[in-house]
Amino acid sequence: MRLSLSLGSEPGALVVCGFGEQRMADVMDQDGPPPNQTLYVCNINASLSKRHRLHELKEKLTNLCKPGEVIDIVALSNFYAKGQAFVVLKNLEQAEAAMKKLQGHELEGQAIKVAYAKSKSNAVEKIEGTFTGYKRVIKPKPPTGVKKAKPTVQADSDDESAPPPAPGFAPPAAGYPPQQPGAPQGYGGAPPGHAGMPQPPQQQQAVSQAPPLPHPILFLENVPHSADSEAVAGLFRAFMGYKEVRMVPSRPGLAFVEFENEMQSGVAMQRLQGVDMQGQALKITFSRS
Template sequence: MPASRPVPQRYIQRVDADPSIPPNNTIYIKNLNDRVKIKLMRTQLREVFARFGNILDVVALTSFWRKGQAFIVFETVEAAQNALKDMQGFMFHGHAMHINFAREKSDIISKADGTFKPRPSGPKKPRAIKEREEQQRKIFEKLQSDYLAGTLEGMTQPGDPKLIQALLSAQARMNDLKRSQPAGVELLGKPVSHMVTAVGPKGMPNRTLFVEGLPEGVGVSEVNAVFGGSLGFMEARVIAARRVAFVDFDNEFNAGYCMQALQGHVMGNSTISISYAKR
């Protein structure tokens, strides 16, 4: 028996498209229910959007970064505009559709007009996450510079006034970055008061972090995706059955600042807890 077609229901909250993206043949949908099987999702999206015009392609994404997202390519820009306007915020499998025009030309359109260029293979991180990781890298590099500048005078113990001053200085720079950050992009980081007082109960500092509370079925690639952008990251080892991982860094300083930056980070439906691994 064929699967029944879901009936869209109007969402009670307003959802606005990004006005900076010009109209084109392709709409981008996020906030889809990622528990629906991909084949069924493609079929039903095509059925729901077919009334707006001829659909050239439906791409539902499956990678760790792109679950719950899809692209629908229409034959005409007018059809895409009508679909975005009419379906924005509608409920689909219990989730409200968030629709924008695609930022890049779809492959099927670029092949037709002769502008196609092969895309890099492998999963693609969302732009907001790449921007956040770049800001985080800059902050970590400055923190490391402040730390190294004080090592000759013994600025290595938690609570040392010189270390606290360096952290306060770096926090001020991070706040400046936050104020200049586009809306909707959040820097990974915690107030300096948290960074200083959290040192100690997490165990003896070393270059290996112990991560608890991972989502069910998480693998090394997902953990690498979260920790891989941190300064000094070397390797992650996952024990899936226990939902824990060990993450290695090149030194205890970089491990410590990664712990503070990612403490309480949400992966899937789980909030992770990070401490120094026992030696």
């Protein structure tokens, strides 16, 4: 099966993060881009991708590429770009030499992996005079919680015969129960969620539609009924941190894939979202439990 996927600050870079050495070599031989000046580096220790350590990461990569001349390094600290960087060398010969030095080199106890980028970097295009502007790639933000539901504004009634509220009486707000018999004038019922009262419908809907928070376990839907756990594992095993696949015998088409942490599961979810599996597009979300 061929997967054509991309991730990172440089649009179109080949993503092989988390592949084993032989697996990565197979991908580069069969589907990899041709040699060029831009190297895609992944599997970098996550601690080096923190904002206050990015300058240290760039300095380490620059020193490792010597005597080659590094003209640009792109490394970010956001959720989806952690553990990755793009290194642009002055020419192809220097890029080939740098790739041999970087491949498998350990940075803070973690062996980095390197491949050629799929497209030219902005730095190279600027030198060649073909740069036409930055191409902004909008990526989904990691879910951070439940957004507050906006209150619904009820239109004024056209019924002119409706009597106005009594002086000093405040009608209940939208979603609150009506005035209870015997309650003090000017007060509605108990606030939603108090004294056994249900929440307003709009708040219930907001909670049910809220995206799940990042989780080490992924929830798969639309899995082909003929696919077994080994077939599903074949897609996810290549990603760093993969642990196991759990099928749901009572519910064909569903499965769970577990990783060591939520960052590794998030990377796998983004790269395999909608991938074709036996003619069906996988739907992947974070597990809610």
